[in-house]
Amino acid sequence: MSDDLILPPPPPPPEPCPICGKPPDLCLCADLTLERTRLQLLILQHPQEQDVELGTARLLSGQIEGALVKVGLSWPSLSKLLGRQADPKRWGVLFMGSKEEVAKVPRGGIAVMGRKDILPDSDLVLADLEGIVLIDGTWSQAKTLWWRNAWLLKLRRIVIHPDFRSAYGTIRKEPRRESVSTLEAGAFVFGKLEGDPGLQERLLEPFEELLKRWRNRRRRPAKVVPES
Numbered sequence: 001m002s003d004d005l006i007l008p009p010p011p012p013p014p015e016p017c018p019i020c021g022k023p024p025d026l027c028l029c030a031d032l033t034l035e036r037t038r039l040q041l042l043i044l045q046h047p048q049e050q051d052v053e054l055g056t057a058r059l060l061s062g063q064i065e066g067a068l069v070k071v072g073l074s075w076p077s078l079s080k081l082l083g084r085q086a087d088p089k090r091w092g093v094l095f096m097g098s099k100e101e102v103a104k105v106p107r108g109g110i111a112v113m114g115r116k117d118i119l120p121d122s123d124l125v126l127a128d129l130e131g132i133v134l135i136d137g138t139w140s141q142a143k144t145l146w147w148r149n150a151w152l153l154k155l156r157r158i159v160i161h162p163d164f165r166s167a168y169g170t171i172r173k174e175p176r177r178e179s180v181s182t183l184e185a186g187a188f189v190f191g192k193l194e195g196d197p198g199l200q201e202r203l204l205e206p207f208e209e210l211l212k213r214w215r216n217r218r219r220r221p222a223k224v225v226p227e228s
């Protein structure tokens with residue numbers, strides 16, 4: 001790409017699509033196929049996670065039947081969020097582990113953390129889960145949601161060690177090498193826990209399409225406005 005490409009100041013953003021949450025030219029609804037999964041999906045989104053263009057939460061929820069996205073800072077309990085009784089012990093929450101924790105999980109693996117280490121019956125606990133909570137936002141927004149919702153501590157804390165790099169590449173600065181987008185993390189977990197090897201790839205497809213369109217849009221040359 002040339003360095004002298006001058007981008008015009010951004011126009012006011014158009015109304016995002018109510019389903020996939022993207023601006024009209026990036027709408028990916030036609031690419032979203034609903035998957036029926038055993039596990040339920042609940043995404044908690046920080047109200048300031050406003051990356052309408054590159055955010056991935058709704059691309060994931062738009063592919064999992066019955067998935068919920070809740071935008072806010074705090075909620076009283078899992079049951080309140082779901083609108084029904086739920087056993088927090090049978091729900092997992094994916095929260096970025098410390099470097100040391102991630103290192104304990106085999107590469108390409110997923111584990112349940114106890115207070116200090118991976119639970120010895122991690123696999124059994126994972127097999128028994130009813131649903132997964134994902135926290136969507138920047139690292140600091142995710143931390144805020146974590147500390148403001150004490151009920152999350154009652155859930156099983158899941159740590160993943162992805163065996164792939166985020167497709168965001170250099171578009172987004174991630175705090176750590178193993179950081180991946182909400183959709184990539186979710187696709188990884190669902191692929192593993194649903195016992196459907198193709199699921200991860202299918203869930204990732206709309207994200208790849210989004211990045212392709214987003215990059216193409218940026219490559220379009222700026223309109224030349226004749227001087228008067």
Ligand SMILES: [Zn+2]
Binds near residue numbers: 017018019020027028
């Ligand atoms: Zn859409």
